[in-house]
Amino acid sequence: MKYIDPHIHMVSRTTDDYMRMALAGCVCITEPAFWNAFDRGSVHGFRDYFVQLTQYEPRRAGKYGIEYYSWICINPKEADDPAFAREVISIIPEFLESERVVGIGEIGLNKNTKNELVILEEQIALASEYDQLILVHTPHLEDKLKGTRLIMDAISANSGIDPDRVLIDHAEEHTVSEILDRGYWAGLTIYPNTKCTPQRAVDIIEMYGPDRIWINSAADWGDSDPLSVPKVRFEMRQRGYTDELIEKITHRNPVEFLSQSERFHYRYE
Ligand SMILES: [Zn+2]
Secondary structure, three states: OOEEEOOOOHHHOOHHHHHHHHHOOEEEEEEEOOOOOOOOOOHHHHHHHHHHHHHHHHHHHHOOOOEEEEEEOOOHHHOOOHHHHHHHHHHHHHHHOOOOEEEEEEEEOOOOOHHHHHHHHHHHHHHHHOOOEEEEEOOOHHHHHHHHHHHHHHHHOOOOOOHHHEEEOOOOOOOHHHHHHOOOEEEEEEOOOOOEOHHHHHHHHHHHOOOOEEEEOOOOOOOOOOOHHHHHHHHHHHOOOOHHHHHHHHHHHHHHHHOOOOOOOOOOO
16 A cells, blocks of 8 residues: 655655555655754855755656655744744755756744744745645644744745645644644654654544645654655554555545645545
C-alpha cells in the first residue's frame, strides 16, 4: 500500500532511510526548509541549502522511486534578526520558480517573539503575492497553544490567503479542533519522545474525523523516525480500520492538499 510522508527533512537522512521508506511503500515526500541544527552565518548558506532542496535532493529521492517536492522559507528559529531574515527573504522568489517547489514553509514561530512574528507576517505576504501554499511550524510544548493562535491570527489578517491552502503542522490534542474550526488543514507529527505517538495520532483522528488531516514524521537530524507514517498505518490496522480509511489519511489527503499547487504533479492511483 502506497503512502506519502508530506513533512520530512531528507537532507539529514541516509540512503538507508530512503531504502527503508521505499520498502515500506513511500512513493512521494515533501521537504520543508528548516533549521539544520546550527545557525547559518550568511545568506549564502541559505542559498546553498535552497539549491540542495530544489536540485540535488529530488535526484537522490528519485533513485528510490520516491517523488520529491520542497518548500522554501527562512525558518522561525533563524528569523529573530529581521535585517538578516529580510536578506534571505529577498532570494526566495527565484526558488519559487523551481518545478519542485510547492509553497512557502515551514514558517511559523519558535519562541513567539516580536521579531519572529514580523518575519512570519512578511512571509505570509510573500505567499499571498506569489500565490503559494503555506506550511506552518508550530512551537513546542508550553508555547504551542499560544503560538498556534498567534500564527492563525497573522494568517487570517492577510485577506489574500485562503485557509484551505494552509496546513498547520505539529498539531496536538489541544490545538487540532481550533485549527480545523478555522478552516485550516492540520498535520500530526509522530516522534519517538516529543510530539505525538502513533496511538495518540489515531486517537485524535477518532475524535476529530479523517478530513483535512495529514500524518508526517518530520524526521530530521535529531531523535526522530522516518518510518512514522507506516507505524501509524500499523496502529490503524490493529484497530480494525478499513484499507480505504488508512489510504485516505496517509495517501489521499496529502494529495488533495498538495494538488492545490500547480507544481505538484503526483497523481493518486
Ligand atoms: Zn520540520
